[in-house]
Amino acid sequence: MEVRVEINGNKRNVENGITVLDVLEKEGIEVPTMCYLKGTEHFPTCMVCMVKDLQTNKLIPSCSTIVADGMDIISNDEEVVEARKTALELLLSDHVGECNAPCQTGCPAKMDIPEMNRLLAAGKFDEALMVVKKDIALPAVLGRICPAPCERACRRRNIDLPVSICLLKRYAADHDLQKLAPYLPDRKKLNGKRIAIIGAGPAGLSAAYFLLQKGYQCVLFDKNSLAGGALRYAVPDERLPKDVLDEEIEIIRQMGAVFEMGRELQKDELETIRKEFDGVIVATGEDNADFDGLDKRHRSFIVERLTHRSNLEGVFAIGSAIKPGRVAIRAVAHGKEAAIAMDQFQKNKPVKGDIRMFTSRFGRMYEEDHEAFMAEADDYPRIETAGDEGFTLDEVKSEAARCMHCDCRAKDDCMLRTLSDMYRVNQRRFFPKTRAPIRKIFRNKPVVYEPEKCIKCGICVKITSMQQDDLGLAYIGKGFDVEIEVPFDDSKLKLLEETAIQCAEMCPTGALELFENERY
Amino acid sequence: MTAENHIAIDNIIRECGSDKKNVIPLLQGLQDHFHYLPADVLKEVCRRTGITPAQVMGVASFYSQFRFQPTGKHIIKVCTGTACHVKRSGLVYDAFTRSLQLEPGNQTDPKGIYTLDKVNCLGCCTLAPVVQIEDTTYGHVDVEGVNRILKSFELKQSNSKQKSSILNNTRKIQGEIRVGLGSCCVASGSEAVRDSIHSAVIEKDLNVRMKRVGCVGMCHQVPLVEVIPKGKEPTLYSKVRTEDVSLIINKHFRPQGLWQKLSSSVYDLMTDIQTDKNWDGISQHHLQIREKHVTSFLGKQKPITTEFRGAIDPLDIDEYRHHHGFKALESVLSSISQQDIINKVKGSGLRGRGGAGYPTWEKWEKLKNQTNATKYIICNGDEGDPGAFMDRMLLESYPYRIIEGMIIAAYATQVKKGYFYIRAEYQLAVNRIKEALRICREQDYLGENILGSGLCFDIEIFEGAGAFICGEETALIASIEGNRGFPRLRPPYPVEKGLWGYPTLVNNVETFATIPYIIRDEGDNYNKLGTPNSKGTKVFSLAGKINRGGLIEVPMGITIREIIEDIGGGVADDKNLKAVQIGGPSGGCVPSWLIDTPIDYQSLKEIGAIMGSGGLLVLDETDCMVDIARFFLSFTQMESCGKCTFCRIGTKRMLDILNSICSGQGTFRALEELERLAQSITNGSLCGLGQTAPNPVLSTIRYFRDEYEAHIRGVCPSGKCQDLITYTINDNCIGCTKCAQNCPVDAIPFVPYEIHTIDQELCIKCDGCKQICPEDAVLVS
Numbered sequence A: 001m002e003v004r005v006e007i008n009g010n011k012r013n014v015e016n017g018i019t020v021l022d023v024l025e026k027e028g029i030e031v032p033t034m035c036y037l038k039g040t041e042h043f044p045t046c047m048v049c050m051v052k053d054l055q056t057n058k059l060i061p062s063c064s065t066i067v068a069d070g071m072d073i074i075s076n077d078e079e080v081v082e083a084r085k086t087a088l089e090l091l092l093s094d095h096v097g098e099c100n101a102p103c104q105t106g107c108p109a110k111m112d113i114p115e116m117n118r119l120l121a122a123g124k125f126d127e128a129l130m131v132v133k134k135d136i137a138l139p140a141v142l143g144r145i146c147p148a149p150c151e152r153a154c155r156r157r158n159i160d161l162p163v164s165i166c167l168l169k170r171y172a173a174d175h176d177l178q179k180l181a182p183y184l185p186d187r188k189k190l191n192g193k194r195i196a197i198i199g200a201g202p203a204g205l206s207a208a209y210f211l212l213q214k215g216y217q218c219v220l221f222d223k224n225s226l227a228g229g230a231l232r233y234a235v236p237d238e239r240l241p242k243d244v245l246d247e248e249i250e251i252i253r254q255m256g257a258v259f260e261m262g263r264e265l266q267k268d269e270l271e272t273i274r275k276e277f278d279g280v281i282v283a284t285g286e287d288n289a290d291f292d293g294l295d296k297r298h299r300s301f302i303v304e305r306l307t308h309r310s311n312l313e314g315v316f317a318i319g320s321a322i323k324p325g326r327v328a329i330r331a332v333a334h335g336k337e338a339a340i341a342m343d344q345f346q347k348n349k350p351v352k353g354d355i356r357m358f359t360s361r362f363g364r365m366y367e368e369d370h371e372a373f374m375a376e377a378d379d380y381p382r383i384e385t386a387g388d389e390g391f392t393l394d395e396v397k398s399e400a401a402r403c404m405h406c407d408c409r410a411k412d413d414c415m416l417r418t419l420s421d422m423y424r425v426n427q428r429r430f431f432p433k434t435r436a437p438i439r440k441i442f443r444n445k446p447v448v449y450e451p452e453k454c455i456k457c458g459i460c461v462k463i464t465s466m467q468q469d470d471l472g473l474a475y476i477g478k479g480f481d482v483e484i485e486v487p488f489d490d491s492k493l494k495l496l497e498e499t500a501i502q503c504a505e506m507c508p509t510g511a512l513e514l515f516e517n518e519r520y
Numbered sequence B: 001m002t003a004e005n006h007i008a009i010d011n012i013i014r015e016c017g018s019d020k021k022n023v024i025p026l027l028q029g030l031q032d033h034f035h036y037l038p039a040d041v042l043k044e045v046c047r048r049t050g051i052t053p054a055q056v057m058g059v060a061s062f063y064s065q066f067r068f069q070p071t072g073k074h075i076i077k078v079c080t081g082t083a084c085h086v087k088r089s090g091l092v093y094d095a096f097t098r099s100l101q102l103e104p105g106n107q108t109d110p111k112g113i114y115t116l117d118k119v120n121c122l123g124c125c126t127l128a129p130v131v132q133i134e135d136t137t138y139g140h141v142d143v144e145g146v147n148r149i150l151k152s153f154e155l156k157q158s159n160s161k162q163k164s165s166i167l168n169n170t171r172k173i174q175g176e177i178r179v180g181l182g183s184c185c186v187a188s189g190s191e192a193v194r195d196s197i198h199s200a201v202i203e204k205d206l207n208v209r210m211k212r213v214g215c216v217g218m219c220h221q222v223p224l225v226e227v228i229p230k231g232k233e234p235t236l237y238s239k240v241r242t243e244d245v246s247l248i249i250n251k252h253f254r255p256q257g258l259w260q261k262l263s264s265s266v267y268d269l270m271t272d273i274q275t276d277k278n279w280d281g282i283s284q285h286h287l288q289i290r291e292k293h294v295t296s297f298l299g300k301q302k303p304i305t306t307e308f309r310g311a312i313d314p315l316d317i318d319e320y321r322h323h324h325g326f327k328a329l330e331s332v333l334s335s336i337s338q339q340d341i342i343n344k345v346k347g348s349g350l351r352g353r354g355g356a357g358y359p360t361w362e363k364w365e366k367l368k369n370q371t372n373a374t375k376y377i378i379c380n381g382d383e384g385d386p387g388a389f390m391d392r393m394l395l396e397s398y399p400y401r402i403i404e405g406m407i408i409a410a411y412a413t414q415v416k417k418g419y420f421y422i423r424a425e426y427q428l429a430v431n432r433i434k435e436a437l438r439i440c441r442e443q444d445y446l447g448e449n450i451l452g453s454g455l456c457f458d459i460e461i462f463e464g465a466g467a468f469i470c471g472e473e474t475a476l477i478a479s480i481e482g483n484r485g486f487p488r489l490r491p492p493y494p495v496e497k498g499l500w501g502y503p504t505l506v507n508n509v510e511t512f513a514t515i516p517y518i519i520r521d522e523g524d525n526y527n528k529l530g531t532p533n534s535k536g537t538k539v540f541s542l543a544g545k546i547n548r549g550g551l552i553e554v555p556m557g558i559t560i561r562e563i564i565e566d567i568g569g570g571v572a573d574d575k576n577l578k579a580v581q582i583g584g585p586s587g588g589c590v591p592s593w594l595i596d597t598p599i600d601y602q603s604l605k606e607i608g609a610i611m612g613s614g615g616l617l618v619l620d621e622t623d624c625m626v627d628i629a630r631f632f633l634s635f636t637q638m639e640s641c642g643k644c645t646f647c648r649i650g651t652k653r654m655l656d657i658l659n660s661i662c663s664g665q666g667t668f669r670a671l672e673e674l675e676r677l678a679q680s681i682t683n684g685s686l687c688g689l690g691q692t693a694p695n696p697v698l699s700t701i702r703y704f705r706d707e708y709e710a711h712i713r714g715v716c717p718s719g720k721c722q723d724l725i726t727y728t729i730n731d732n733c734i735g736c737t738k739c740a741q742n743c744p745v746d747a748i749p750f751v752p753y754e755i756h757t758i759d760q761e762l763c764i765k766c767d768g769c770k771q772i773c774p775e776d777a778v779l780v781s
Helices: A020-026 A078-093 A102-106 A113-121 A125-133 A139-145 A149-153 A165-177 A202-213 A242-254 A269-276 A328-346 A367-374 A393-400 A415-422 A459-466 A497-506 B003-016 B020-034 B039-048 B053-060 B082-086 B089-099 B143-158 B183-187 B190-203 B242-253 B258-262 B266-274 B292-299 B317-322 B327-335 B338-348 B360-369 B390-397 B399-413 B427-442 B473-480 B509-520 B560-567 B601-606 B625-639 B645-662 B668-684 B688-692 B695-712 B738-742 B768-772
Strands: A002-007 A010-015 A050-053 A058-061 A072-074 A194-198 A217-222 A258-261 A279-282 A315-317 A447-449 A474-476 A483-485 A512-514 B074-079 B114-119 B131-133 B136-138 B175-180 B208-213 B225-229 B235-238 B285-287 B376-381 B417-422 B447-450 B455-463 B504-508 B537-544 B550-555 B577-582 B588-591 B615-620 B727-729 B778-780
Touching (some): A010 A020, A050 A078, A058 A078, A058 B668, A078 A415, A102 A113, A102 A149, A113 A125, A125 A165, A139 A242, A139 A328, A149 A165, A165 A393, A194 A202, A202 A242, A279 A328, A474 B053, A497 A512, B003 B020, B039 B053, B082 B089, B082 B625, B089 B143, B131 B143, B175 B242, B225 B242, B235 B242, B317 B427, B327 B509, B338 B509, B376 B390, B376 B399, B376 B509, B390 B399, B390 B509, B399 B455, B399 B504, B399 B509, B504 B509, B577 B695, B625 B645, B645 B695, B668 B695, B727 B768, B768 B778
Parallel strands (some): A002 A072, A217 A258, B074 B114, B175 B208, B376 B504
Antiparallel strands (some): A002 A010, A050 A072, A474 A483, B074 B131, B175 B225, B225 B235, B447 B455, B577 B615
């Protein structure tokens, strides 16, 4: 038997007894879901799968509404989007957790610091370096001169002193440079496009580093005879030994960068360069000259935020040339951002720059949160090194183990985050003035349970009851205060291992996650 | 665990069953025995039954009836229902907290004697604010009376009761004394009055028939005693005290003439009652039913569902039969086809009285058309609305009428099994229904082959465990099935797939109670009452700032003004009407300028209220509308089952905004956000609770936006929101020191014969000084 429905204005005959979600999926229309567990009795809780039925002019949860004759479904209009967005914003107002750690958010280059720390603590230095070099072109250099905004954001500050992130990064980089063949990032096949980079300082070098990986040929023009810009000519040797700088520039050269040194471009030469190359990145530093046609205010070129696009098509500007101050980490971050924007421009994609994924935040840390945060960190004080010495191998492992891992175990695999990003939600909209303290419960190893991240979807309750796991998880309490808990709060109880792993896999957020990660 | 406990657990399991579906009765049994649910007892139960810890704790923690901590010897229940709230029960609760020296987070006093609790509604709205300790209910409690209540309770504990005697049937009966034993009456002390009458009757050696009767509806006059000397006019006494009993009896059952002298004009006594505020110290009055002012209370009413109120003993089946009882059932069984019954119900225009107003006949017809051999009928008596007690009164007073309605429904829809789902707090109702069912079985109205007609039908009682959401039919069904009261998505509707997956009819108590009349109604009288879309009558509980509150049954289409002015005798204390809240937590506020609106489904909906279950709360100029909205929203927020995002978190966020507005922290942007969020919750919620939860807020914003804006500017125009008011003492002060002595935090220095002052730093705004001041010298600004 079939029923007749309309889907976004298209008449369809569909199978009787299936859900609206099934129908939409068959039509190839994607509908977001979180609490939906295929093959189980429906139990809608999250409400992000809402669609509109024009027949009744009501919003319905598509995952559990059975199709009926005459339904007139609109899957994605403004009202539907607004409802989904509001549902997500409500969930986020009760979601006390952070996707990315504050240190990563605070790092201009957005390096995944907790991941580096975990690998360093496990002695996996090569892997740690790869994490570093995913976002930072000159880590050995920055490991010496970076003002470390990440450490200002480090939550360990609330307990004692921040993790010594900068020196940890330096260790990873130095360890790599000591090798005969230091790490060379993978490069895509050459795509035949050529980019001119004016200025071989930290910003220009960084832009080249990322563009080369994307398959572009890069030519760097610089008035000086040696590359490095302000790093070479403005930073004293005792802070930054020049051999370290040379070694990291050498890596970029090995990646294929061409250096035209001693070549100061004149005002009118930009036009010529633009014709010769597919794109231009201006990274001429703080005391930069003018170029014809390139808009400037005071001493800085004017560019669009995030993309670094200038008023001239195909010309991007970065580093101290757009914002004076000679902050090396910022210059390096700009290089990465401009490379991404340039790539989008070259591929005729919308130029949006390095779009950051949504990250949940909760603001200040409370005294009551300390226990949960320290649960996975070593509690000894920050290791200080004498003078300009870096860490020893033992020190690096110990210091890295001080990291509290403020990032979420599920940051790369969280439906709440993915959807929040997709629907561009505003977490602050309903976020309360006071929030629940953060808990991390390890009672149910092999999983970690973080109740404040739970969205009460009920999937784990369903799984444990289907598996006939006697211990089971249950909804405890009701209303806003409802929690998913092991009954009787008995520390001796734990979930069956198999069920626990399944629950962690199916949890749409980072509330239930596997404790161990084979990477570390 | 002791051997004794093991035996107790065994017995309870044997009695209540060991299956998952029995988990609620099982937990109720355990709590009855242990007074709370100790974890080791629950674990033991899991070991002995097939019920898992997840099921036991999931269910137990959902229902508010269940406790996990030991309690004190006595439980003090402060009613926080709507009527009590507007009469400031919150302050009374705070006063108990101080008086019992409760520590934060602990509801039991250090000595372990009392546990303080809030309850949603004790159903004695006309006596608000109400406090119950064990079986004793105290009405009209004020902050200052809290200590007196504790003392009086302790005194009562030390005096044990004694009584017992039997009516001598061999002698000539001299007359009848009727004592109202509805909940309001009981709460106001009618049992003690009955005991006194009983002793007096024995003492004086009279042969008088004593009769309990259900609710008369005049709850503002309780306790009510009606005396009917044989062959004479009945006399109704209101607000009777035990010490009055002997006088009353002497009047009627001794030489005549005495009582007539004492009769005074009803008008005078009404005025007297209006201004009386104390819970003790009320003198008795008697009312002649035919007198003008009582006539106005009863005159515009139309008792159909509450037919013969105050005249019949709830459990006397013969008397019920004498008052047309079971006539409808008999005629149905003998001469009316099933389709004709449904047509008759259709012709009456009856719509479900539970709130949503779905046409009753449609549900019946759908159930009838279900070919399933197994079908169920459920009478929904889970009245949870704070400030509504119609269902309770009907269950207590007219058990047979409701049962008759259910049997007729069972016959019309071919159902063999019915359930009463009754709130656990309604113990009296549960007991009466239990007894009524037993008698009905005895008398062949229930069971196999009813009255020889071949009809087989029986009814079981299921006691709810304290969850407002279980008034929603799918949640109610989940609850009977032994689950948390999570509503299910409809369709499928219960008439298609209900209890245990079988077709199920869920009707409200009032709906069933109306059925016998409709079947008997030859001249379509029911249909002639009311308006085109709302037929017949509706029972309301009229409470709040009204002179004559109580239970009323009125024809649809009556205006709100007629109810307030004619039936209710106007706003109490000569105050001005501000609004009427209709429909409780799902309803809305009707402002004073719209009180000529007729009561019917459509008209109420148009002005942003709903019929709901029938709470009618009168608010005067001193009531803060933002506070009222906050009150209702905090109720629904607490009672949300917590399943869906919009309701679980959305109502909490709305409450956050309302709290900030009430404490002067609100912003105009937040007010706009409040409206937007309210709309999202209405649109995005699955069940009625969530869909209607924003109504009280939306309707008050609609009609009283200025009050919201005033709060945002830092002023509570009615002086109710604690963070926005200050207490000061003006020149009227005579220096009597009463306030200084009474102040719980010593914020008023003791200065006899001088004008007193309040230290604002210390003041906790408990309102105690204002209540005790004999000169009205305490100002709130």
